Amino acid sequence: MADEIRIGQRAIRLKNSDITDMEVECFVYYARSDLKLGAGYGGAIAVRGGPQIQKTLDEMAPIGPCEAVITDAGELKAKYIIHANGPKFQEEDAESKLKTTILNALRLADDKGIRQLALPTMGTGFYGIPLDRSADVSLNTVKNYLQNDTGIEEIIFCAIDSREYLPFRTQLDKMA
Amino acid sequence: MIYPGLQDRMVKNMAKNNERSHKAQVVLERFEKKLNRQIVGSLVACVHCGNCTDCCHYVLANPGDTTFAPAYKADQIRKIFKRHFDWTGRVLPWWVKAKSVYTDEDLENLKDIVFGKCTNCRRCSINCPMGVDYATFNRMARGLLVSVGIMPEGVAVVSKDQWEIGNQMGVLKEDYIETLEWLSEELEMEMNDPEAVIPIDKEDVDIVYTINPREIKYDPRTISDAARIFYQARESWTMPSDGWDMTNFGLFSGDDDLGGAVAGRVYEATRKLRGKKLVMSECGHGYRSTRCEGPNWAKDDIDFEMESSVITMLDYVKSGRIKIDKSKNDSSYTFHDSCNNARSCGLFDEPRELLQLAVDDFREMYPNRAENYCCTGGGGAMSMSEYSARRLKSAKVKADQLKATGAKYVVTSCHNCVDGLTDVIKHYKLDMQVTQLVNLVANALVEERRGIPVPEIPVEVKPAVSLSGKKILVTDDEPDFLTFLTAVLEDNGASVLTASNGDEAIRLALAEKPDLITLDLSMPGKSGIETFEILRKDDDTTSIPVCIITGKPEMRRLIYERAVIPPEGYVDKPVDEEGILVNVRKTLELVHKK
Numbered sequence: 058m059a060d061e062i063r064i065g066q067r068a069i070r071l072k073n074s075d076i077t078d079m080e081v082e083c084f085v086y087y088a089r090s091d092l093k094l095g096a097g098y099g100g101a102i103a104v105r106g107g108p109q110i111q112k113t114l115d116e117m118a119p120i121g122p123c124e125a126v127i128t129d130a131g132e133l134k135a136k137y138i139i140h141a142n143g144p145k146f147q148e149e150d151a152e153s154k155l156k157t158t159i160l161n162a163l164r165l166a167d168d169k170g171i172r173q174l175a176l177p178t179m180g181t182g183f184y185g186i187p188l189d190r191s192a193d194v195s196l197n198t199v200k201n202y203l204q205n206d207t208g209i210e211e212i213i214f215c216a217i218d219s220r221e222y223l224p225f226r227t228q229l230d231k232m233a
Numbered sequence: 234m235i236y237p238g239l240q241d242r243m244v245k246n247m248a249k250n251n252e253r254s255h256k257a258q259v260v261l262e263r264f265e266k267k268l269n270r271q272i273v274g275s276l277v278a279c280v281h282c283g284n285c286t287d288c289c290h291y292v293l294a295n296p297g298d299t300t301f302a303p304a305y306k307a308d309q310i311r312k313i314f315k316r317h318f319d320w321t322g323r324v325l326p327w328w329v330k331a332k333s334v335y336t337d338e339d340l341e342n343l344k345d346i347v348f349g350k351c352t353n354c355r356r357c358s359i360n361c362p363m364g365v366d367y368a369t370f371n372r373m374a375r376g377l378l379v380s381v382g383i384m385p386e387g388v389a390v391v392s393k394d395q396w397e398i399g400n401q402m403g404v405l406k407e408d409y410i411e412t413l414e415w416l417s418e419e420l421e422m423e424m425n426d427p428e429a430v431i432p433i434d435k436e437d438v439d440i441v442y443t444i445n446p447r448e449i450k451y452d453p454r455t456i457s458d459a460a461r462i463f464y465q466a467r468e469s470w471t472m473p474s475d476g477w478d479m480t481n482f483g484l485f486s487g488d489d490d491l492g493g494a495v496a497g498r499v500y501e502a503t504r505k506l507r508g509k510k511l512v513m514s515e516c517g518h519g520y521r522s523t524r525c526e527g528p529n530w531a532k533d534d535i536d537f538e539m540e541s542s543v544i545t546m547l548d549y550v551k552s553g554r555i556k557i558d559k560s561k562n563d564s565s566y567t568f569h570d571s572c573n574n575a576r577s578c579g580l581f582d583e584p585r586e587l588l589q590l591a592v593d594d595f596r597e598m599y600p601n602r603a604e605n606y607c608c609t610g611g612g613g614a615m616s617m618s619e620y621s622a623r624r625l626k627s628a629k630v631k632a633d634q635l636k637a638t639g640a641k642y643v644v645t646s647c648h649n650c651v652d653g654l655t656d657v658i659k660h661y662k663l664d665m666q667v668t669q670l671v672n673l674v675a676n677a678l679v680e681e682r683r684g685i686p687v688p689e690i691p692v693e694v695k696p697a698v699s700l701s702g703k704k705i706l707v708t709d710d711e712p713d714f715l716t717f718l719t720a721v722l723e724d725n726g727a728s729v730l731t732a733s734n735g736d737e738a739i740r741l742a743l744a745e746k747p748d749l750i751t752l753d754l755s756m757p758g759k760s761g762i763e764t765f766e767i768l769r770k771d772d773d774t775t776s777i778p779v780c781i782i783t784g785k786p787e788m789r790r791l792i793y794e795r796a797v798i799p800p801e802g803y804v805d806k807p808v809d810e811e812g813i814l815v816n817v818r819k820t821l822e823l824v825h826k827k
Contacts, residue, residue, distance in 0.1 A: 075406070093796070096390040097397030101405060103798050108775045146382030147259045182396035182494070183389075185380055217397065218475075218498050 059233045060226055064203040068211050069196065071229055073222050076177050076215040077101040080134045083127075084175035084215075085162050087184065088140035092118035092126070097183060102138065106131030114140065123157040125165045139165055139174075145184040152194050155180055159198045167207055175213040178221045188221060192228035200232060256381040257334045261317060263380055267373050268318060275370050276314045278363040279304060285357035285367065290606050291350055294627040303357040306346050307367045310374045340383050347374045348385055349620040352612035353485070354572040359603055376487025384486065387616035391482050395495055400478035402446040403799075411823060412449050413472060416457050420464070426684030429464045431456070434506060435471035440545070441508035442472050443479035443499055443523070445516045445648040451803045452648070453819070458675030459514060462546060465682055466554040470512075476502025479513045480648075481522030484573075485613030489530050496527025503537055510538040512545050515669050517571030517647035518611070521578050541580060543646050546674050547587045557591055557677035565594040566673075567640035569654060570605040571647035579603075584646050584670060591673045596638045606631050608645070610653020625660045628653075632661035642668050655805065659784055700814075701726030703821065704745060708738040708764070709753040709782070714806075718751065718782075721810045722817070735759030739767055742774045749821060752800075754783040762791065769797035780820045782806060782813075 060071040076084050077098050086098055092114040094103045103111060113128045120126060125141040141162040144154040159179060166174050179195050180186035199212050216222035253261070285303035286292050292301045299305055308330070315322030315331035322331030334340060353368040361367075378384060379392070394403035410433065417431035432438070442463070448455045463470045476498035483492025503511045513520050524539045549555040568588055574580040581602040589595050598605070609628040614620065635643055635657070643654055643665055654667045705727045707718045712733070719729045730745055732738035734756055742750060750768065754761030761783065768774045780802030781791070791799055802820035804812060 078406075095393065096403060097393035100394065100403045100798075101398060104405060108769075108772070108798070112772075147256075147380055149255055182491075183393045185490075217399065218494070219501060220494055220497055 059229050062200075062229055062233050064200060067203045067207075067209065069199055069203070069229070070211065070213045071222065071225050072175075072213055072215050073217075073219070074215045075101070075217065076175055077105060077133065079175055079213075079215065081175045081213060082135065082173040083130075083137040083139060083166060083169070083171045084135050085125075085139045085141050085177065085179070087177060087179060088120075088125075088142050090119045090121070090142050092120060092140060098177065102130075102133065106133040106138075110138065123154050123161055125158065125161045127165055127169055135175075137169065137171065141179075143180050143184070144186070145180070147185055151180070151186060152190060155186065155191065155194050156198050159195060160202065163199070163202050163207070163209065166209055170208060172208060172210045173213070174209055174211070175215050177215055178217075178225060181221065188224040189228070192225045196225070196228050196232060253333075253335050254337050256337050256340055256383065259381050260334060260340060260377045261313070263377050264313065265318060267377070268314075271366065272370050272373060273314075275307075275365045275367065276311050277319065279307060279311070279361075279365050280363055282362065285361055285365075288357045288360045290354075290356075290609060290630045291623075291627045294629045300346075301350055303351075303367045306350055306371070307365065309343060309346050310370055337383070340378060340381070343374065344378050344383050344385070347371050347378065348388065348613075348617060349623060352572075352607050352609060352614050354607035354611050355576045356572070356604070356607065359576055372484075372487045374487070375485075376489065379486045379488050385617040385619060387618060388482070388486055388613055391613070391616050392486050392488065392491060395478070395480075395482050396491060399475065399498060400446040401480050401482050402450050404446050404449050406474065408823065409449055409477065410474060412453060412819075413456070415819065415822065416453055416460065420457060420460050424461075424464065424683050426464075426682070429460075429684070431460050432471040434474050437507045438469045438471045439509045440468055440470040440512050441503045441506055441510070442470055442512050442514070442542075443477050443502075443519075444472070444514045445480050445519055446478050447648045447652070448514065451805075452651075455514065455669060455671050458671045459542065461675050461678060462549065462555060462671070465678055465680065466549045467682070471506060471508070473502035473506060476500075476505075479523045480516055480519040481527065482613065483530065484518050484522045484526060485616075492522060492526060493530035493532065496523055497531040497533060499523055500527070500531060500533050500535065508537060510540065512540055512542050514542050515646040515648065515671060517573035518649055520580065521573040525578055541574075541583075541646070543580065543584050543587060543670055546670065547583050547590075550587065550590050550674070555674075556679040556681065557674060558679050559591055559593050559677055561677045562592040562673050563594075564592075564642055565596060565640040566592045566642045566644050567596045567598045567635070567638040568601070569598060569608060569635075569643050569645040569650055570602055571645060571650050572605070572607050572611050574646055575605060576603045580646070584644075587670055587674070588644055591670070591677050594640075596640045598634055598638050598643075606634060608647075608650040608653030609657060610649055615649060615652050615656075625656065628657040628660065631657050632663060635663055635665060636661075640665060642666055644668055644670060644673065646670055699726060700817070700821075703727045703749065704730065704747040705817070706730045706732060706738060706741050706745065706747040706750045708732040708735070708751060708756075708761070710734060710756040711753070714753075718813065721813050725814060735761065735764035735767075738764055739771075739774075742768055742777060743771070746773070747777060749817065750777055750779045751782050751804075751817070752779055754781060765791065765800065766797055778802065778820050780804060780816055782808065 110131045117126045127139050130138050139162045141158050143158040144151040181188050181191045295301045312332040316333045321329045355368040358366040358368050391401045395401040413431050420429045481495045651667050709715045722729050752761050778801040781800045782804045784806035804816045
């Protein structure tokens with residue numbers, strides 16, 4: 058089973074890790090429209106990264122559906138965080154919105170000249186998108202994006218446990 | 234603005250045209266998927282005999298309000314079932330009072346019932362002559378609402394923490410490990426034995442010990458006590474660095490996926506460490522979730538033993554692996570059965586047996602075992618501060634039960650009940666305290682094992698972080714407590730500033746930049762919560778660690794509905810000198826390490 062595929066010189070990798078504690082250039086946080094960091098990964102960002110991140114977000118809020126904004130990562134190991142407002146709680150057209158959200162995050166990363174980007178298992182868990190659907194949409198969207206002209210060299214999907222990891226690895230296998 | 238009359242007409246038109254909000258439509262679609270024999274049996278079997286009415290602590294505290302009656306609450310879910318899934322309601326809806334949901338407001342109204350008027354304690358369920366298990370389909374209804382994002386804010390915060398951080402209080406891994414290491418060092422010093430430690434991620438052990446995150450964050454003494462017992466029993470044990478939270482908010486929120494994810498992490502950690510047995514500390518809903526419900530939620534065929542630490546401790550005492558001297562617990566004690574332990578898992582004789590081995594003066598509470606009343610903090614109620622007043626009013630029956638025992642201590646094998654009962658005792662001004670079996674067993678331990686012989690007098694533990702040179706701002710509106718706190722801290726080398734209200738605390742914090750702020754929550758004028766949020770949001774004070782010292786339940790808001798980073802420390806009043814020093818030093822030490 059593969060935990061990595063290559064698209065030319067670029068790579069999509071899968072890791073079992075806490076995304077907010079990773080040494081990576083930039084990671085995506087699945088944000089709310091009011092950009093309040095809140096609980097879960099948001100709480101970890103606030104505690105580990107310091108208060109400046111929320112202050113910056115307060116000046117940008119609110120954002121629309123599928124939109125994304127970027128901030129510094131404060132005292133986190135990463136340099137930047139992309140806050141992407143994806144679909145939540147059985148929203149209509151969730152999969153197409155998820156794809157748009159991911160594309161907006163990728164374009165924003167490109168605009169900022171980011172080469173290495175980590176994503177969580179987008180929209181799963183608390184927000185209710187089934188793992189297999191998220192894996193399918195996320196990995197295909199990212200793969201297609203990396204086949205075009207982009208400065209991004211590496212994309213890492215972070216799973217917090219094996220329950221999240223396995224469906225993403227299955228999807229990665231299909232694409233290998 | 235939509236005028237009320239217009240809104241009513243809009244809703245009626247939606248009903249007429251069978252139009253629904255997207256969320257209402259999703260709830261109905263998912264409702265159908267949740268129907269199984271158990272749920273349908275409970276939905277159709279009610280004969281409205283009223284037997285459940287007298288069983289519910291909400292009804293007993295609100296006798297004139299029929300909306301608290303379990304049968305009424307159940308009917309609010311039942312009418313949806315009838316309208317869509319039962320032929321009587323599809324053909325003759327007006328006859329059987331069948332009714333659908335159309336708007337998000339309908340769902341919000343349902344939220345108030347399923348989250349705010351029931352703790353899923355199951356007392357009505359076991360007393361229903363028709364076998365209606367209201368708590369089970371109330372939980373199902375919670376899950377339907379949660380799936381479309383309709384839930385109390387506290388439930389959302391806790392659920393998201395447990396999904397993404399891996400524990401329901403958002404304790405970060407580094408804080409968990411640091412706290413265990415700190416407790417381990419203290420134990421080693423106390424026992425003067427390098428073998429007296431809290432092992433982390435040790436493989437091939439007999440016991441993998443999992444806990445409630447409340448223990449790490451607000452009650453680390455229970456972990457120390459368990460470690461002392463394991464040490465005396467010469468147990469081969471460990472605590473996992475991941476999958477250590479055996480509580481499960483999926484039980485409360487009705488989210489079976491969360492239930493499976495959380496339980497699955499605990500099982501995975503046990504297998505990874507090749508543990509022979511998974512032992513859960515004293516937590517009612519954690520025990521039920523991990524031991525009883527988790528294997529189904531996680532679809533896991535468990536291949537190791539699982540037991541409550543109550544059973545583990547009882548085995549130690551009965552087999553002679555540890556010796557306890559009950560004369561060390563010389564007060565009077567009663568026992569409160571956790572609903573999840575007693576009603577749902579049948580765990581009620583073992584804790585009584587252990588308690589009677591650990592104390593002399595045990596006084597039974599009536600009714601008890603499966604008939605006991607809820608602490609009123611169950612079902613996630615402690616995380617829903619919007620319902621606190623309703624919860625505490627409904628606790629009258631519990632307060633009366635506690636008072637009638639005349640005991641000075643109420644013992645419970647549930648962390649949720651510890652918090653629930655603590656609030657009840659404060660609210661009704663009862664002269665008693667809450668404790669757990671692990672505390673009593675540890676206190677009564679006959680220490681047959683130590684590194685070298687030491688006198689029986691307590692060994693003074695050298696603090697890891699000295700208070701000497703530390704500037705501490707203490708805030709409390711009670712002059713006596715302010716004086717006491719100042720004396721304790723100054724006697725231990727700290728330089729103390731005092732404030733008697735929130736405004737003064739903010740001014741001094743900005744001007745003096747103390748190393749630590751202690752904060753009472755209940756003060757006239759600006760409350761402790763407001764003060765705390767202002768301090769946290771101000772760039773100049775945001776990084777100053779705060780230790781809350783309070784006797785009020787408002788603390789829940791800071792734990793469960795945080796708009797800002799939670800406080801670093803927490804002390805529950807009443808508190809003695811040792812309690813203050815331990816918590817202040819721990820807070821400073823954790824911040825120092827960072």
